[in-house]
Amino acid sequence: MASFQFELVSPARLLFSGEVDEVIVPGAEGEFTVLANHAPLVSTLRPGILTVKAGGDVKRLYVRGGFAEISEKGLTILAEDATAVEDVNLTEFAASVSAYEAKLAQAPSDEARYKMAETLFQLRAVQAQLGGGGATAH
Amino acid sequence: MASLKDLRNRIASVKATQKITKAMQMVAAAKLRRAQTAAEAARPYAERMDTILANIAGKVAGQAGAPALLSGTGKDDVHMLLVCTAERGLCGAFNSSISRLARDRANALMAAGKTVKIICVGRKGYDILRRTFAKNIVDVIDLRTVRTLGYTNAEEIAQKIVARYEASEFDICTLFYSRFKSVIAQIPTAQQIIPPQLPEAKTEAAAGTNTPVYEYEPEEDEILAELLPRNLATQIFRALLENAASEQGARMSAMDSATRNAGDMIKKQTITYNRTRQAMITKELIEIISGAEAL
Numbered sequence: 001m002a003s004f005q006f007e008l009v010s011p012a013r014l015l016f017s018g019e020v021d022e023v024i025v026p027g028a029e030g031e032f033t034v035l036a037n038h039a040p041l042v043s044t045l046r047p048g049i050l051t052v053k054a055g056g057d058v059k060r061l062y063v064r065g066g067f068a069e070i071s072e073k074g075l076t077i078l079a080e081d082a083t084a085v086e087d088v089n090l091t092e093f094a095a096s097v098s099a100y101e102a103k104l105a106q107a108p109s110d111e112a113r114y115k116m117a118e119t120l121f122q123l124r125a126v127q128a129q130l131g132g133g134g135a136t137a138h
Numbered sequence: 139m140a141s142l143k144d145l146r147n148r149i150a151s152v153k154a155t156q157k158i159t160k161a162m163q164m165v166a167a168a169k170l171r172r173a174q175t176a177a178e179a180a181r182p183y184a185e186r187m188d189t190i191l192a193n194i195a196g197k198v199a200g201q202a203g204a205p206a207l208l209s210g211t212g213k214d215d216v217h218m219l220l221v222c223t224a225e226r227g228l229c230g231a232f233n234s235s236i237s238r239l240a241r242d243r244a245n246a247l248m249a250a251g252k253t254v255k256i257i258c259v260g261r262k263g264y265d266i267l268r269r270t271f272a273k274n275i276v277d278v279i280d281l282r283t284v285r286t287l288g289y290t291n292a293e294e295i296a297q298k299i300v301a302r303y304e305a306s307e308f309d310i311c312t313l314f315y316s317r318f319k320s321v322i323a324q325i326p327t328a329q330q331i332i333p334p335q336l337p338e339a340k341t342e343a344a345a346g347t348n349t350p351v352y353e354y355e356p357e358e359d360e361i362l363a364e365l366l367p368r369n370l371a372t373q374i375f376r377a378l379l380e381n382a383a384s385e386q387g388a389r390m391s392a393m394d395s396a397t398r399n400a401g402d403m404i405k406k407q408t409i410t411y412n413r414t415r416q417a418m419i420t421k422e423l424i425e426i427i428s429g430a431e432a433l
Contacts, residue, residue: 009186011289011375013179029355042190043355044364067365069190071352076186080289 002036005074006052008061008082015082016052023075024051025068034068034075041070047122049085049129050077060085062126088130097123142418145411149404156400162228163393170321170386176287177318177379184376191334191369198358205359207300207366210333211309216253218308219244220299220331222315222377223263224385225282230392232316232324232385233262239326240314244271255308259295259378276307287382292375300367303332315377316384322391324384331373334366 006023008016023034026048045066052059066079100120107113140148195208221240223233240263244254257277258264264278277298284291299311311332316324329335354361 007182007186009183011180011183011292011372012176014182027355040352041355042194042352042361044361067190067361067368069186069193076190078183078186078190 003054004034004036004038007074007076008050008052008079009076010079010082015079018054020052020054022051022053025075025077026050026063027068034070038070038075040072041068043068045077045079047119047126049126050079050082062088062130085130090130093127093130097127140414142411142414145407145414149407149411152400152403152407156397156404159393159396159400163390163397166229166386166390166393170383170390173379173383173386174318177376177383180376180379184372187365187369187372191365193352194354194358194362194365197352198362205362205366207303207370208333208362211306213309214252216255216308216310217247218299218302218311218332219254219256220295220311220313220374221256221258221260221263221267222313222374222381223258223260223266224381225261225280226385227262228392229385229389232388233260234266235324235326236314236316237263237266239328240267241270243312243314243328244274257299260381276302281378287375287378289371289375292378293371295374296367296371299332300370313373313377315381316388318380318383318387321387324388329373329377331370334369334373 003019003021006016006018006020007014021035025032025034025043026046028044028046031048032043045063045068047064048062050061050063052061061082061084063077063079064081066077069076069078097120100116100123104113104116104120107116198208219240221236223236227233240256244256247254254271254274256267256271256275257279258267258275259279260281261278264275268275279295279298281287281291302308303311310330313329313331315327315329317327319325
């Protein structure tokens with residue numbers, strides 16, 4: 001299987017750089033899979049789970065949002081924050097979800113409330129996936 | 139002429155000061171290493187962000203309805219100066235050189251008839267600038283309670299600025315910080331962040347050879363709406379990290395020379411002390427001998 005260059009960077013540091021076979025990206029408008037020689041694309045990300053397949057290894061990471069850029073050089077993901085799924089602290093995550101919920105209650109405008117409700121829904125979905133254990137591949 | 143006791147006290151106090159400056163220098167050296175790695179680790183993100191932004195902006199630029207954060211308001215009447223300095227002093231000319239650059243810029247703008255507004259990040263810059271520009275300072279952001287500088291800190295500052303921009307409080311925003319070149323050289327820098335200055339020549343040259351035709355998901359303007367505030371936060375984050383490294387570098391060299399000066403002072407005072415002591419002994423001997431001779 002043809003491999004391609006994948007880079008995952010957060011504002012604080014370069015998290016991953018190397019050759020991979022397949023990456024499943026949680027795009028803002030739906031998940032998509034990137035294989036080698038993908039057409040150039042720029043997409044925003046929603047909070048979700050990023051799946052990286054290299055050789056026989058499958059790595060799953062939680063990302064909080066950011067951007068994905070696919071060019072002829074490969075895939076670059078600018079993530080706000082990324083943690084390996086096994087390392088996500090579920091209680092902390094639940095706390096951040098409820099904190100977000102509290103923030104939603106005092107959103108200044110309807111438009112902002114709509115956006116925040118969407119993000120909250122996505123966070124909940126991630127929470128369900130995380131809670132469901134690592135067995136569910138997608 | 140100071141008595142022997144006075145001299146002894148003076149030497150002891152200089153020695154105590156030297157111990158403090160020496161310790162501060164070593165602490166700054168350790169912190170510098172950490173700040174430097176943090177600044178270097180943040181570089182890839184900022185670079186990738188620049189490329190993506192340049193790609194999209196190159197496409198959207200010139201089109202009507204480009205976001206104001208990218209194209210500016212079309213005026214340059216009100217300038218916002220975002221001055222980033224340290225929270226602590228005792229770091230040589232670090233704070234004052236950033237403030238001086240900002241002050242010169244503010245004076246030049248005011249002489250040209252523009253309105254100037256200032257936001258200070260860091261207490262030291264506020265302390266310096268408030269003497270001359272007390273009525274221009276619109277906000278002070280305090281990072282004293284922050285232990286390790288995170289992206290969220292920069293994001294908060296960026297949000298404040300975007301909110302002010304959207305309320306049309308200013309037209310152009312310039313960021314002032316100190317670029318870390320080496321331990322002995324930190325360069326105070328002014329960087330315009332709204333509207334951002336993009337490497338346009340480069341994007342056009344790249345466009346000439348092989349333009350990758352990007353697909354956008356969602357549409358360009360929606361991506362830009364998310365990308366631009368984040369780019370702002372990234373620029374501020376980078377400035378804050380560079381500033382942190384510069385501060386520690388400046389403190390290290392300032393404390394190094396303070397330690398050396400204290401050493402020189404101790405040497406000089408020890409010589410005076412010894413001379414005085416010998417003179418006293420000689421004087422006492424003369425008194426005893428001449429007393430014995432008189433008998």
